[in-house]
Amino acid sequence: MSEPVVILMTPQMGENIGAAARVMANFGLTDLRIVAPRDGWPNPRAAAMAAGALADVVTARAFENLEDAVSDVGMLVAATARKRELTTPVWSLSQTVAAMGASAGDDAPPAVLFGPEASGLSNDAIARCDAIVSYPVNTDFPSLNLAQAVAVFAFSWAAGGGDAPPVSVDAPPPAAKGDLIALQEHLIDALDRAGFFFPESKADAMKRGVRALLARPGFTLPEVRTLRGAIKALEEGPRPAALRRKAQKAQDDPER
Amino acid sequence: MSEPVVILMTPQMGENIGAAARVMANFGLTDLRIVAPRDGWPNPRAAAMAAGALADVVTARAFENLEDAVSDVGMLVAATARKRELTTPVWSLSQTVAAMGASAGDDAPPAVLFGPEASGLSNDAIARCDAIVSYPVNTDFPSLNLAQAVAVFAFSWAAGGGDAPPVSVDAPPPAAKGDLIALQEHLIDALDRAGFFFPESKADAMKRGVRALLARPGFTLPEVRTLRGAIKALEEGPRPAALRRKAQKAQDDPER
Numbered sequence A, B: 001m002s003e004p005v006v007i008l009m010t011p012q013m014g015e016n017i018g019a020a021a022r023v024m025a026n027f028g029l030t031d032l033r034i035v036a037p038r039d040g041w042p043n044p045r046a047a048a049m050a051a052g053a054l055a056d057v058v059t060a061r062a063f064e065n066l067e068d069a070v071s072d073v074g075m076l077v078a079a080t081a082r083k084r085e086l087t088t089p090v091w092s093l094s095q096t097v098a099a100m101g102a103s104a105g106d107d108a109p110p111a112v113l114f115g116p117e118a119s120g121l122s123n124d125a126i127a128r129c130d131a132i133v134s135y136p137v138n139t140d141f142p143s144l145n146l147a148q149a150v151a152v153f154a155f156s157w158a159a160g161g162g163d164a165p166p167v168s169v170d171a172p173p174p175a176a177k178g179d180l181i182a183l184q185e186h187l188i189d190a191l192d193r194a195g196f197f198f199p200e201s202k203a204d205a206m207k208r209g210v211r212a213l214l215a216r217p218g219f220t221l222p223e224v225r226t227l228r229g230a231i232k233a234l235e236e237g238p239r240p241a242a243l244r245r246k247a248q249k250a251q252d253d254p255e256r
Helices: A014-026 A044-049 A093-102 A146-158 A177-193 A200-215 A221-236 A240-252 B014-026 B044-049 B093-103 B146-159 B177-193 B200-215 B221-236 B240-252
Strands: A005-009 A031-035 A059-063 A076-079 A111-114 A131-133 B005-009 B031-035 B059-063 B076-079 B111-114 B131-133
Touching: A005 A014, A005 A146, A014 A031, A014 A044, A014 A146, A014 B146, A076 A093, A093 A131, A093 A146, A111 A146, A146 B014, A146 B146, A177 A200, A177 A221, A177 B221, A200 B221, A221 B177, A221 B200, A221 B221, B005 B014, B005 B146, B014 B031, B014 B044, B014 B146, B076 B093, B093 B131, B093 B146, B111 B146, B177 B200, B177 B221
Parallel strands: A005 A031, A005 A111, A031 A059, A076 A111, A076 A131, B005 B031, B005 B111, B031 B059, B076 B111, B076 B131
Antiparallel strands: none
């Protein structure tokens, strides 16, 4: 079974990295990845706080950016406060552990991503994630120490998710089916005009595949609108202003 | 309802006391008692690590001995490895939290007792306790940092200790993050070329929205490939054969 990878995004203090490694080892996690640590890697303060975990149990590797750190990862979950401006679903710890356990037969391991001490995870990083895992914190004092946040996750994994009740997941409602169908047919018509459904003998099956692919996520209405805008933009190509600039450039360059 | 008291037995490092106070505040615990701390009390290192918890949320009091610290306590549970030479019952965290919750109507609050960093709880101290609470640790690396041990207890209390039903996750496995990122950046580059991210002041937020939208569904690798093919087709426009037919039609219809 694939155990979760722990990823620390641009951590500042070596002590926190070491404490995170120690508690990972306590609860049987062994794959630690560190993205752009402030003080470089390896870090003697981390080794001191790890109480032997970095020498004996946990494999820690540093990466230059998040994309490299997650390239072989399957499910990616962000440990952060929920963001109202993103549609990323919010899971409890027990839901997260259950989902990771169910995905553990996959080739790609699941991973949990923790932000830096001072600022938390950026929206850019969260947008890479399948879900946010939310802790049942005191809203008047919500900010956990980084290594404590890792401790709670690692314990929850070791306990099998049984120690956490589900929090209500108030995912935004999916768009009405009519809006979804309009999106499906918009994309299919555009792809048809582009000659995408080829050869003709496979066209019907390909169209079904495109419809199913768009139906599965439960896109919200704003997402449907964004996707329809994207299809229109791709089909029409650059905006008139850009076109005008292009035309001007062609006039200025008589060899074209 | 009476929340659990946290008692630290002869702790050595102020940093650990402060980190324990911080994570207590994170999970809504406010009564910290410290028995004969090595470096006295108050302790500036504890205050620094508490990130405000000792000033604002948690009430910390020092006692000379365990008996004084527990004089008003009802149920007392020792957080320590099990001791074969004692008959004290051993509970899981969820059993402990359930028992404490059931006892919370009593006048006397429940309490959990943590031993000092180096040596753990003495048999004398454990003998004062109603039960031992055992953590699901890696037996090859069982020794938790003191503040991490408090974190796991405080989280378990906040989470209610109940058994949560697992969510059913029988979806096909998502593509590896590297494949998903390639899809996200492919679409963003194509939309950028088409002038989609406009006005420029909103471009970064729009790009995050597109990334999050593609991350949420957990698309499979075949779905990722289909979507990349669709983006390419839309951007490149009609295939040569279709173009030829269109060109032919334009010739046949000189008014166009």
